[in-house]
Amino acid sequence: MKKSVFAVTLSFALGSSTFLPLAAQAESESIVYSAEWDTPEFIGEEFEAEDLDGEDKVWGFLEQHQDSFRIDGEVRDHFKVLDEVTDRETDMTHYRVQEMYEGIPVYGYQQTIHVNEDGNVTAFLGNYAPDLSNNDDLTKKPKLKSDKAVKEAIKDLEDEIDKKVEKFEVKPKGNLYIYIKEDESYLAYEVELNFLDPQPGRWKYFIDANSGDVINKYNMLHEITGTGTGVLGDSKSFEVTKVSNTNYTTKDTTRGKGIETYTARNRYTLPGTLGSDTDNKWTDGALVDAHAYAQKTYDYYKSAHNRNSYDNNGAKLISTVHYGSNYNNAFWNGVQMVYGDGDGSVFRPLSAGLDVVAHELTHAVTEKTANLIYQNESGALNESISDIFGAMIDNDDWLMGEDVYTPGTPGDALRSLE
Numbered sequence: 332m333k334k335s336v337f338a339v340t341l342s343f344a345l346g347s348s349t350f351l352p353l354a355a356q357a358e359s360e361s362i363v364y365s366a367e368w369d370t371p372e373f374i375g376e377e378f379e380a381e382d383l384d385g386e387d388k389v390w391g392f393l394e395q396h397q398d399s400f401r402i403d404g405e406v407r408d409h410f411k412v413l414d415e416v417t418d419r420e421t422d423m424t425h426y427r428v429q430e431m432y433e434g435i436p437v438y439g440y441q442q443t444i445h446v447n448e449d450g451n452v453t454a455f456l457g458n459y460a461p462d463l464s465n466n467d468d469l470t471k472k473p474k475l476k477s478d479k480a481v482k483e484a485i486k487d488l489e490d491e492i493d494k495k496v497e498k499f500e501v502k503p504k505g506n507l508y509i510y511i512k513e514d515e516s517y518l519a520y521e522v523e524l525n526f527l528d529p530q531p532g533r534w535k536y537f538i539d540a541n542s543g544d545v546i547n548k549y550n551m552l553h554e555i556t557g558t559g560t561g562v563l564g565d566s567k568s569f570e571v572t573k574v575s576n577t578n579y580t581t582k583d584t585t586r587g588k589g590i591e592t593y594t595a596r597n598r599y600t601l602p603g604t605l606g607s608d609t610d611n612k613w614t615d616g617a618l619v620d621a622h623a624y625a626q627k628t629y630d631y632y633k634s635a636h637n638r639n640s641y642d643n644n645g646a647k648l649i650s651t652v653h654y655g656s657n658y659n660n661a662f663w664n665g666v667q668m669v670y671g672d673g674d675g676s677v678f679r680p681l682s683a684g685l686d687v688v689a690h691e692l693t694h695a696v697t698e699k700t701a702n703l704i705y706q707n708e709s710g711a712l713n714e715s716i717s718d719i720f721g722a723m724i725d726n727d728d729w730l731m732g733e734d735v736y737t738p739g740t741p742g743d744a745l746r747s748l749e
Contacts, residue, residue, distance in 0.1 A: 361374065361375045361376045362374050362375070362376065362399070365458055365459075367458070367514075368458060368459065368460055368461060369461075370399065370400050370401060370458070370459045370460075370461050371396065371399050371400065371455065371459070372456070372457065372458050372459075373454070373455065373456055374396060374454065374455035375453070375454055377451050377452065377453055378391070378392045378395055378451060378452040379451050380392065380446065380450055380451050380452050381449055381450035381451055383450075385415075386412050386415075386426070388444075388446055388450070388452055389410075389412055389426050389428065389444050389452075390406060390407060391452075392444060392452040392455070393406045393410060393444075394406050396455075400459050400461060401461040401462065402461070403464075408431070409430065409431055409432070410428050410429065410430060410431060410442075411428065411429045411431050411436070412426055412427075412428055412429075413427045413428065413429050413441070414426070414427040415427075421448065422447075422448035423445060423446060423447055423448060424445075424446040425443055425444070425445050425446075426443065426444045426445075426446070427441060427442075427443055428441065428442045428443070428444060428457070429441050429442075430442070430459055430460065432463045432464075432469060432509050433469065433470055435469075435507055435508060435509050435518075436508055436509070437460055437463070437508065437509040437510075437511065438508040438509065438510045438511070438519075438521060438537075439511070439704050439709075440457070440458055440459060440460055440511075441457055441702075442455060442456060442457025442458075442459065443455070443456045443457060460511055460516070463509065463516055466516050468517075468518060468541065469509055469516060469518050471518070471541070473507065473518055473520075473540035473541060474540065474541045474542075475520070475538070475539075475540050475541060475542075475543050477504065477505030477506075477507070477520055478505070479543065480505040480520035480522055480538040480540065480543070481503045481504065481505050481520075481522050483538050483543045483545070484503070484505075484522040484524060484534075484536035484538055484545070484548075485503065485524065487536070487545050487548065488524050488532075488534055488536070488548075491534075491548075492529065492530065492532070494529040494530075496524070496526045496528070496529070497528065498526065498527075498528065499524060499525055499526050500525040500526060500527060500601070500664065500666065501523065501525045501665070501666075503522055503523065503524055503525075504522070505520035505521070505522050505538070506520065506521045506522075507519075507520055507521075507540065508520075508521050508537075510537050510546060510547070512537075512546055512547055517537075517539055517540070517546055518539070518540040518541060519537045519538060519539055519540055519546055520537070520538045520540055521535065521536070521537055522535075522536040522537075522538060523535055523536075523551075524536065525664060525665060527599055527600075527601060527664075528599050531552060531660070531662060531664065531669070532550055532552055533550065533551045533552040533664055533665060534548060534549070534550050534551070535548065535549055535550075535551050535705070536548045549705065549706050551665075551705045552662050552664065563616075563683055563734060567619055567620075567623040568623075569583070569619070569622050569623040569626055570583040570584075570585050570586075570590075570626065571583065571608075571611065571622075572584060573611075574607075577609050577610075578607060578608075578609065579607065579608050579609075579610075579611045580605050580606060580607050581593075581605060581606035581607075581613075581618060581622045582605060583622070583626060586626060586629050586630070586633075586640075586648075587629065587639055587640040587645030587646065587647065587648070588640070588645045588646060588647040589647045589648070590622065590625050590626055590629065590647070590648040590650075591605060591647065591648070591649050591650070592605075592606050592618055592621050592622035592625065592649075592650045592651075592652065593605050593606060593649070593650065593651045593652070594606055594615070594618060594651065594652055594653045595651050595652070595653050595654045595655070595669075596653055597653050597654075597655060597656050597672070598655070599654070599655055601651055601654075601664075601667065601669065602649055602651050602667060603651050603653075603654075606618045606622070615652075616680065616683065617652040617653060617670065617672065617680040617682050617683070618652050618653075618682075620680070620682040620683045620684075620685075620688075621650040621652050621668070621670055621682035621688065622650065624682065624685045624688035624689070625648045625650055625668070625688060625692070627685065627688075627689075627724065628648075628685075628688055628689045628692050628724055629648060631689070631720075631723070631724045632696070635723075638696070641692060641695035641696045641698075641699055642695075642699045643699070648667075648668070648692070649666070649667035649668065650667060650668040650669075650670065650682070651667065651668070651669050651670065652670045652672075652680065652682050653670075653671075653672055654669050654670060654671050654672075655671055655672075656672075657671070657672060657673065657674040657675075658671025658672060658673070659671055659673050659674060659677065659678055660681070661681035661682070661687055661691060662691065663691045663692065663694045663695055665698070668688070668691055668692065670682040673735070675738075676737075676739070677736070677737055678735050678736055678737070678738070679734075679735050679738050680735070681735050683734050683735050684725070684732055684733075684734040684735040685721075685724060685725035685734070686721035686722065686724065686725035686730075686731050686732060686733075686734075687721070687731075687732055687734075687735060689717075689720055689721040689723075689724035689725060690717040690718060690720070690721035690731070691717070693716060693717040693720040693721065694713065694717050696720075697713055697716055697717070703716075718731055718746065718748060719748070722748050729747055729748045729749035730744035730745075730746070730747050730748075730749075731744055731745045731746040731747070731748065732744050732745035732746070733745075
């Protein structure tokens with residue numbers, strides 16, 4: 332069934348982080364309070380700020396509602412402006428703000444404040460955790476150094492996967508935060524462990540900065556299980572680079588800072604070898620799909636949302652196919668896309684699914700904008716937004732992964748959005 336044409340406005344995850352559905356929900360209430368904290372999570376009252384300049388609009392608005400947030404002292408000591416984005420079409424400006432305590436960011440507690448074309452604040456969205464001063468441990472100097480926290484995280488990881496990790500794709504480091512879990516606040520180090528061997532993983536750890544205990548951990552690797560051994564047989568055209576009369580490479584220099592597609596040749600090293608061909612008639616189906624679909628996804632975001640790659644700054648799109656042997660997954664590892672060939676019975680090569688490629692690259696967009704924590708409700712939103720944009724870009728039907736999942740079963744798919 333073909334989709335009917337309709338307009339989708341989802342500025343969240345495209346740079347402005349405007350949660351319009353929530354605002355619509357709260358039309359009848361100018362202030363909605365968090366059930367967890369009893370502080371505002373939505374404020375829809377207009378605050379006249381046209382006489383204020385830049386970030387002073389943010390500070391003036393927050394000072395106006397200081398009592399609602401139960402803030403004692405200077406408001407500027409409790410927030411930090413992280414980013415400012417102006418939408419040229421609407422002339423609205425969106426500020427991303429971070430809750431702070433004693434100069435330390437509170438992990439996951441970011442807010443957005445929206446200013447209209449007249450220079451007035453129109454909305455506030457986000458959670459604010461009050462009363463952190465009740466925990467004396469948050470003001471003490473950490474007993475643990477950051478490098479020790481990293482070692483504790485690695486030790487726990489290797490116990491978790493029952494293997495030793497010899498190499499990390501990004502050097503692990505500990506970043507100090509106030510971390511809140513189950514109504515308890517901790518002084519903690521956030522540590523990310525990004526690795527490919529013995530199995531791909533991108534683990535997030537929170538280590539108590541005093542005891543060294545693991546407060547929380549989860550794997551951020553966005554995976555879609557996949558199998559496959561060939562292409563669907565459809566013809567595609569895409570940009571490549573001519574190196575010589577007898578050598579072409581899957582390197583596109585016409586979009587952003589480039590789109591490059593590599594082959595791991597069934598090994599576990601990234602990015603692998605840049606795809607090449609002698610007559611520019613490409614027969615590696617997985618390579619063709621990954622390269623063409625990365626271009627198509629880039630083009631969608633550029634034409635529909637005027638977004639230049641996932642970071643809106645032209646970031647290079649790097650993909651690797653033929654990762655491992657019969658590998659049944661595809662993932663975004665924070666740097667690039669990776670596609671396995673699958674085992675040929677449950678899935679074909681994952682790069683053969685346009686919605687799979689679009690889904691995973693949308694995780695990169697979300698990571699660079701709203702940066703939704705990949706756990707609980709925010710993790711569910713992260714996944715569902717990727718599905719939504721996967722369906723927008725691969726718009727032949729409402730099925731997700733139908734081109735790669737169970738090739739021997741007609742009409743099957745991973746999920747349906749219908």
